[in-house]
Amino acid sequence: MAKLYYDHDADLSMLKGKKIAVMGYGSQGHAQAQNLKDSGLDVVVGLRKGSKSWDQALADGLEVTTVAEAAAQADVIQILVPDEVQGTVYQQEIAENLKEGDILVFSHGFNIVYSQIVPPENIDVILVAPKSPGHLLRRMYQQGMGVPGLLAVHQDYSGKAKDYALAYAKGIGCTRAGVIETTFKEETETDLFGEQTVLCGGVSHLIMAGFETLVEAGYQPEIAYFECLHELKLIVDLMYEGGISMMRYSVSDTAQWGDMTVGPRIINEATKQEMKKVLAEIQSGKFAKEWILENRAGRPMFNSLAKKGKEHPIEKVGAELRKMMPWLQK
Ligand code: NAD
Ligand code: MG
Ligand code: MG
Ligand code: MG
Ligand code: MG
Numbered sequence: 001m002a003k004l005y006y007d008h009d010a011d012l013s014m015l016k017g018k019k020i021a022v023m024g025y026g027s028q029g030h031a032q033a034q035n036l037k038d039s040g041l042d043v044v045v046g047l048r049k050g051s052k053s054w055d056q057a058l059a060d061g062l063e064v065t066t067v068a069e070a071a072a073q074a075d076v077i078q079i080l081v082p083d084e085v086q087g088t089v090y091q092q093e094i095a096e097n098l099k100e101g102d103i104l105v106f107s108h109g110f111n112i113v114y115s116q117i118v119p120p121e122n123i124d125v126i127l128v129a130p131k132s133p134g135h136l137l138r139r140m141y142q143q144g145m146g147v148p149g150l151l152a153v154h155q156d157y158s159g160k161a162k163d164y165a166l167a168y169a170k171g172i173g174c175t176r177a178g179v180i181e182t183t184f185k186e187e188t189e190t191d192l193f194g195e196q197t198v199l200c201g202g203v204s205h206l207i208m209a210g211f212e213t214l215v216e217a218g219y220q221p222e223i224a225y226f227e228c229l230h231e232l233k234l235i236v237d238l239m240y241e242g243g244i245s246m247m248r249y250s251v252s253d254t255a256q257w258g259d260m261t262v263g264p265r266i267i268n269e270a271t272k273q274e275m276k277k278v279l280a281e282i283q284s285g286k287f288a289k290e291w292i293l294e295n296r297a298g299r300p301m302f303n304s305l306a307k308k309g310k311e312h313p314i315e316k317v318g319a320e321l322r323k324m325m326p327w328l329q330k
């Protein structure tokens with residue numbers, strides 16, 4: 001079983017007297033910066049001049065400056081800009097502002113694992129990754145709770161890197177729920193695998209295949225949308241609350257029988273063989289290399305696939321049907 005750490009395992013005072021720079025003020029940045037500040041720590045947010053988030057961070061009561069200036073001031077540097085730009089931001093604005101004994105923090109290991117960032121040897125490099133979007137991390141913290149998190153140590157110059165990671169996790173509220181120790185490699189490879197094969201890639205293509213099958217057989221797209229996409233939330237919510245067994249308990253026995261007997265024909269041995277290939281490409285760095293090159297080329301494939309996705313009939317019919325459900329509009 002994984003080792004879990006809680007509030008009593010972490011000493012927040014290790015970060016007292018240290019300046020923490022949070023680079024970026026998006027989903028994770030806004031939540032982590034505000035939670036750290038509310039935990040009594042000294043936080044500065046690093047952003048680009050002219051960034052829309054600049055005024056928001058000021059309005060939230062935070063100190064804001066450029067990434068380079070924040071890096072120069074800080075002893076702890078948390079990089080929460082998008083993974084695809086972290087390498088450039090690090091090389092152009094952070095690297096020359098690191099001093100011996102600084103602590104570099106990540107919430108995803110991609111740039112370390114695939115060597116897009118190669119930190120100097122005289123600093124600590126740690127990972128503290130909340131297992132939730134930033135907005136939930138912030139909301140739970142404000143309610144006196146926390147979301148579970150992961151921690152890992154890539155480089156332990158101080159000899160206290162893990163304690164710093166625990167203190168940081170406490171500062172953002174994750175040790176209230178529990179933090180699991182992992183490695184940069186495990187966090188990164190499993191994150192990529194999960195989003196590609198199950199959470200994003202697997203689910204979106206399962207939905208589209210089901211929808212297309214019904215529509216091609218002459219059923220109304222509106223009905224196909226409800227059966228293959230809309231109702232998924234109810235099923236996922238049940239699994240989120242109580243696992244696959246609770247979902248099977250809650251649906252009809254007819255649905256459960258179909259789940260158990262037909263499911264293995266849809267997600268079969270061939271699917272699993274392909275999953276193993278995908279995992280091997282993540283482990284070898286093949287996936288990362290392609291994604292890095294795609295970004296360098298200005299994302300031609302990314303943009304064309306995204307456009308094609310938006311034009312899929314399920315998106316057109318969905319946009320109409322969601323008008324029937326005004327509570328979905330935010
Ligand atoms: P995001 O896209 O929501 O926010 C990125 C922020 O960086 C924005 O404030 C943007 O203005 C800023 N930014 C972009 N380019 C910049 C530049 N060149 N210089 C300075 N600032 C710049 O990103 P996010 O989802 O919060 O992800 C941040 C990190 O957290 C990533 O490593 C991601 O993998 C990780 N993470 C995200 C989640 C999540 O649910 N969103 C969960 C766990 C870990
Ligand atoms: Mg996106
Ligand atoms: Mg993930
Ligand atoms: Mg991910
Ligand atoms: Mg049904």
Ligand code: MG
Pocket residue numbers: 248249250251252253256
């Ligand atoms: Mg049942």
